Amino acid sequence: NRYIYTFEEGGKEMANLLGGKGAGLAEMKKLGLNVPDGFIITTKACIAYQKSNKMPEGLNDSIKENMKVLEKKTGKGFGSDKNPLLVSVRSGAPISMPGMMDTILNVGLNDRSLKGLTESTKNRRFALDSYRRLKQMFGTVVYNLPHDEFEEIIQEKKEKYGRKNDTDLKADELEEIGKEFDEVYKKHGKTFPQDPEKQLFLSIEAVFNSWNSPRAIAYREINKISNDLGTAVNIVSMVFGNTGNNSATGVAFTRNPNTGEKELFGEYLLNAQGEDVVAGIRTPRKISELEKQLPDAYRDFVKSAEILEKNYRDMQDMEFTIENGKFFMLQTRNGKRSARATVRIAVEMAKEGLITMEEAVLRVSPESLDILFHPQVKKSGKERVLGHGLAASPGAAIGQIVFSSDRAVELSRNKVKVILVRPETTADDVRGMSVSEGFLTQKGGMTSHAAVVSRAMGKPAVVGVESMKVNVRERSLTIDGTILREGDIITVDGTNGEFLLGVTDLEESQVGEHIEVLLKWSDTYRKLGIRSNANTPEEAIIARRNGGEGIGLARTERMFLGGDRIEIMRSMIMSKNAEDRQFNLTKLLPMQISDFTEFFRTMEGFPVIIRLLDPPLHEFLPDKEEVLNRIYSLKIKMIKANELKEIDELMTGINRENEMLGVIRSLEEFNPMLGFRGCRLGISFPEIYETQVRAIIRAAINVMSEGKKIIPEIMIPLVGTERELSILRERLEKVALDEKGHYNISYKFGTMIEIPRACVVADKIAAYADFFSFGTNDLTQMTFGYSRDDAEGKFMAKYLEEKIVPNDPFRTVDAEGVGELMKMAVERGRKGNKNLEIGICGEQGGDPETIEFCHKIGLDYVSASPYRIPIARLSAARAAL
Ligand code: PEP
Ligand code: MG
Structure with missing residues (x-):
């Protein structure tokens, strides 16, 4: 059982055993860089220590032996009063956990070796400064002595001797500080150990223990790092940056x-x-x-x-x-980097020939693109800029200010959007940061904790706003005479390094050239087509701009919701017979034709899937309570009215509302998502789908006569049996043929696959379909039996916490269950129709993991919301590599 490696014996591929830092030090030695000598105690030793709660057998002896070797290499003696060897004891986990674990410098200094260091460096001030640093670090890390008590002493001395900075303190003053540090130990029943070996062993144990400090555990939880990795400990001979201005x-x-x-x-x-x-x-x-x-x-x-x-x-x-x-x-x-930097570095490194284009594509995580396409502050000139700092992490965040991580966590539970404001952040703030929209700090530079963490989290941050005073206790900040308190709203503009008062207008970000390049490369690798879900022509335009190759789902119902359309729609629903219905539908026809025409124009040359009406009809009617209220107030007016004409009008109104109430009541279902919707409506009220198909074909003719090529695909929702589709297809195909007349337009008929039964009998359904599109929203709902409208608000968080489901299945397709059904549908569907085109248009279609799955089971394309198209393009490429 070997627990120790010297730097000469390791390399970068050994990070699991030697930790990231140790492996890096060893690698640098190998590359011939100037690295101080030292050795590494492995992560295995840490794991053994955690198991038995004591140093594993033989480790102490090995450490002693290696210290001997180190003394020889450096020509110095551990604890010597001539030319003393000092070491740092540094933590180093296999996966970097910046600032989460402990490190102790200058180990080996005691009253005796202090003399040696003073003589060998001829710098008494430096030696004393190193000694007080050791006492301070050792005390806080090994014995958990309060950091503040040490800092107070330094502060006192600085005031007493009129020194501005720590570096201004003179040797005698540092000596005094060191002595008073001893008192801090004494006050807490401890003494600073003079035995260098004892210092070393205790420091090593402290580093082992810091693996399980609450903040390290919290960090691992947030970053999904295993608790079993353990940390290595690096023993490195000290080199000094504080010997003077040459250092x-x-x-x-x-x-x-x-x-x-x-x-x-x-x-x-x-x-x-x-x-x-x-x-x-x-x-x-x-x-x-x-x-x-x-x-x-x-x-x-x-x-x-x-x-x-x-x-x-x-x-x-x-x-x-x-x-x-x-x-x-x-x-x-x-190095950790912002999303923007990730893209630029990957692209430029590929162009420099340092990595391949494939590697560049694999280096950028698709989700990280999200923030690049994220809104930025849009200035109108009227905003009030409160202060400037460093632009530490790009993007804009709006929220209520809070001054502690605890408050951030507390408020975020109630879905309040918060901005965490701190003098500076530390490892203890990571939990609060993970629930905040963005960060603002008074101190710190571009490599400060707040800056590094915000970039890693992809959240906007402005750091180092020096003119701001943060008062954590009073929960307020002051800047140029303005005071803001907890709950006040600000906008953090991490792109420009400013923060502004109140809510600010945001605008879409300008996507840089590097991302364009990366997405172009991605397009050459991916096998999946990328379409977009778009419900309005405006969304279709964004889809095209982001590289969508067609529309995978246009939900036509969204077109009926605005303006007078909803009224006509309501009249249509309230129609007493087919003739009535047709009359109202005819009023809707020109509106639909113009919508579809716009769609087809935007998507010139690409396929556009238009889905026929899907939701239960009651969704287009007002709320029952609303109608009851209207009836009530009409009745009140009626009582007060005295003119006959007025009474007549009011009566008509009441009758109409009563009629509406009657229809609403008749449409009421116990479980509307499983009720009278989708193709069930289409079968029962043939005129609705027929009118929609007419509109689609006429729009296609319009656009074709402009000389543009388009391919309409007509999609029937919620099919579960072959008869549903065969009946509807036959009926609608007739309408299409009739409308098409002599025009040479091609179109397709297909269906959503969103009912588990449809997956099972996919071969039969496919005989009547040119295409399938997985509606994984409904398919997930019906496979799990979770209501898609309630699950996430009610029990999903608990389910995720208890790991009952690994992911929210409404965001990432549940490969094991829903995914199996999809696989079955793909296989059987293609058996029924070998030219079947298959895609996905549920929300999950924009999720990287789902896209990878869709690639694996051989779909032809995925359809994502317009803003997620870049993510989908990159994900599809990564899935293919
Ligand atoms: C689906 O069910 O996945 C789907 C895309 O249709 P909708 O969300 O409109 O029911
Ligand atoms: Mg659906």
């Missing part, structure tokens, strides 16, 4: 993580140690300034960054330290 420490990315632009992007601080940059104590400088301040080290850095990016074939997020002008790499990993 520095910083973090940087090989490309801009916000825009994706190819440039070294990051921050550093002269004369500082790692945690200073992240903690935001001093404002860090931009990496480009390093070229002037420490040119040799900068050159080394640029070279190392290039080597790393080539080797990892991805954008790297690096930590470095410069000790007396000498450059060291401390960490590298694939």
Whole structure:
């Protein structure tokens, strides 16, 4: 059972065993970069420790042996009063969990080695500063001593001696601080251990334990990371960025993580140690300034960054330290980035030849495109911009401000949209961030916690609004004399780095050139066609613009809802006989023709599926209560009326409303979603579908005479038996032939597959269908027996929490159940008609996982809502690769 590897023995492919950081350090050693010496305690050791709650057998001895080797390599002695070896004890899980786990620096310093460090560096101030840092970190991490008590002491000393920054403190003052730190230990019944080995072992255990800290567990839960991975522990010989102005420490990315632009992007601080940059104590400088301040080290850095990016074939997020002008790499990993940057980096890397086009397509998660197509703030000039900060994560978010994660969680339970406002965020805020629309912070830079997390979550954020004062206790913020309190509404514009008062108009985002390229590449790989669900000509236009290749579902009922149409529709429903019905339908005919004509024009050259009327008719009638109220108020007027003519008119009104009430009552069903709808209506009231088919064919003729090619596909909803379709097809085909006359138009007849029975007898149904389109909304409803209108609001959250269903089946097709039925329908359907065209038009058609499934079972296309078409194009390509 081997628990330890030296850096020379590992490599990047060993991240599971050595953790991300350890594997990276080993890889960098292999690449010949300047990395401090050290060794890695494996994740296996951590797992063994968690199981038995003590250091696994033999580990302590191995650590001691490896420390000996490290002493030899560095020529220093652990705890020595001459040239002491100091190490950092760093956590490093297989999957990066930024800031979630602990790290302790300067381990090995004690009163004795302090002398050694002072002498070997000839820098007493530096040695004392390192020592107080160790006491502080060790105390908080190992013994859980309150961080604030240490900070208060530093603060006091700074005030007492009139020092502005920590770095201004003099050696004697730091010595005083160190002594007072000992008192903090004492106050809590502890002592700082002078034995370096004890420091080391306790630190290692503390890092092991931090794997199960509440915030680490919460982070893993949110990010779906397994609890069984464990963390590795890296023991790294210390190099110092805080020996003076010839030293520095910083973090940087090989490309801009916000825009994706190819440039070294990051921050550093002269004369500082790692945690200073992240903690935001001093404002860090931009990496480009390093070229002037420490040119040799900068050159080394640029070279190392290039080597790393080539080797990892991805954008790297690096930590470095410069000790007396000498450059060291401390960490590298694939960097987190905004959705926009993800696309640009993937496309540019493919163009540079660093990765293939296929890899570029596989690197962009389809869901991440969502925010790129997301709205941005649309300025009219009337908005009140409250403040400016850094544009940390793009997009616009609107919500009520809250000042703590707890409040964010609390309010979001009631579906309140919140913006989390904090002085700065820490790992403890991740839960609150996950329920907020966007973030606003007073402090921090582009690599601060808030910035990194917001980009990863794809939520808008503005950070570092220095002119703002956040008062967490009073739940308020002040900026330029304006005070906002919890519940006030703001807009966070993460694209421009501003925040504005109140609700702001939003506009569709300008989609960049890189995404166009990526989607074009995707189109060459995908096998699935991509159509759009569109209910109005306007939606059809967006669908075309986003690359939709036709309409997979136009729900005609949506056309009857507006203006006078609804009135005609109501008269049609209330018709007493077929003649009456036909009369009203004829009034609707020109309106339908013009709608369809618009559709066909927009979709020139592409297929358009028009679905005949589907919902139960009562959906077009007013609410019963509403009608009762109207009758009541008409009756009141009647009592007050005295003119005969007026009474007459009121009487007619009452009669009409009563009639309406009668129809509503007669249409009332116990379970309308399983009731009188879809083809059942079509069979019972032939005139409705006949009129719709007339309209479709006439519109097609209109558009054809404009010289445009179109392919109407007429779709019958809710078919469960072959007879339903055969009867309707025969009837409607006659109408179509009649309307078509001498015009040479082709059209198709097909059906939705949304009733489980239809899947089973798909072969028989297919004999009468040119195409199938899976209506997975109804198919899911009927397969599970979950009401599609109630499940999500009532019990789905609980079902997901209890893992009764792995996903909401109304968002992602349930492959195991509903999916099996679909497979059956595809196989049997194609047996019944080998030219059958098959697609999906339920909501799930825009979901990446569902699209992958549809690709697998051999559908011809998916149909998604207009805004999700880019996601669908990319998903379909990824499914094919
Ligand atoms: C479906 O049932 O999946 C479907 C697309 O039709 P509707 O949602 O209109 O019932
Ligand atoms: Mg349906």
